[in-house]
Amino acid sequence: GAVVSQHPSWVICKSGTSVKIECRSLDFQATTMFWYRQFPKQSLMLMATSNEGSKATYEQGVEKDKFLINHASLTLSTLTVTSAHPEDSSFYICSAYPSSYEQYFGPGTRLTVT
Amino acid sequence: AQSVSQHNHHVILSEAASLELGCNYSYGGTVNLFWYVQYPGQHLQLLLKYFSGDPLVKGIKGFEAEFIKSKFSFNLRKPSVQWSDTAEYFCAVSMDSSYKLIFGSGTRLLVRP
Numbered sequence: 001g002a003v004v005s006q007h008p009s010w011v012i013c014k015s016g017t018s019v020k021i022e023c024r025s026l027d028f029q030a031t032t033m034f035w036y037r038q039f040p041k042q043s044l045m046l047m048a049t050s051n052e053g054s055k056a057t058y059e060q061g062v063e064k065d066k067f068l069i070n071h072a073s074l075t076l077s078t079l080t081v082t083s084a085h086p087e088d089s090s091f092y093i094c095s096a097y098p099s100s101y102e103q104y105f106g107p108g109t110r111l112t113v114t
Numbered sequence: 115a116q117s118v119s120q121h122n123h124h125v126i127l128s129e130a131a132s133l134e135l136g137c138n139y140s141y142g143g144t145v146n147l148f149w150y151v152q153y154p155g156q157h158l159q160l161l162l163k164y165f166s167g168d169p170l171v172k173g174i175k176g177f178e179a180e181f182i183k184s185k186f187s188f189n190l191r192k193p194s195v196q197w198s199d200t201a202e203y204f205c206a207v208s209m210d211s212s213y214k215l216i217f218g219s220g221t222r223l224l225v226r227p
C-alpha cells in the first residue's frame with residue numbers, strides 16, 4: 001500500500017525559533033499533499049493544501065507567513081513553523097493520495113514549543 | 115459552513131457487543147464519505163469509503179457503513195467488537211470534486227475484554 005512518512009516524529013524547540021517538518025510519499029508521486037493539525041483529544045483540522053510547483057492554499061484562519069509550505073518535488077512537502085510559540089504546540093499530520101480521493105496519512109509530528 | 119458531526123465522543127463496550135457510531139454531515143451536494151481509525155500511537159488508517167453505488171459499504175476488519183442520503187448520515191457498524199478495536203474513529207467527508215477532507219470530532223472506543 002501507499003506509504004507516507006514524516007520527519008521528525010517529535011521535536012522540541014524554544015519559543016521564537018523555527019521548525020521544519022518533512023512529509024514524503026515513499027512509493028508514489030503526489031502533486032498535492034495536505035497538512036493537518038490535531039490538538040489533543042480533538043479532530044484533524046485542515047491547515048493547507050500543498051501543491052507541487054505552486055503556492056500552497058491555506059484554510060481560513062491559518063497564517064501563511066507563520067506556517068510556510070514548500071512542495072519542492074512530487075514526493076516531498078515541507079511545513080516550516082516560523083517563530084514558534086507555545087500555542088503552536090500540536091500534532092501536525094500530512095497526507096497525500098496516490099489515486100482519486102483516497103488519502104494516505106503520515107504518522108504525524110509532535111511539536112512542543114517551550 | 116459544511117460540517118461533520120460525530121455525536122458519540124466516548125463509547126465503552128464489552129467484547130462481542132455490537133457497535134454503531136453515528137456520523138452526520140451538512141452538505142446538500144455530492145459527497146464522498148470515509149471512516150478512518152487511529153489506533154493508540156499509530157497513524158490514521160482508512161477503514162472504508164463510499165463514493166457511489168451500493169450505499170452499504172464493507173471495509174476492513176469486519177466494519178461496514180451505510181450511507182443514507184435522506185438523513186445525511188454515514189454510520190459505522192460492526193456486529194461484534196474485539197478488544198483490538200479499541201481506537202479513535204473519525205468520520206470524514208469530501209464535497210463535490212474536492213479532495214479536501216472535513217473531519218468529525220472523533221469517537222474514542224474502548225472495548226473491555
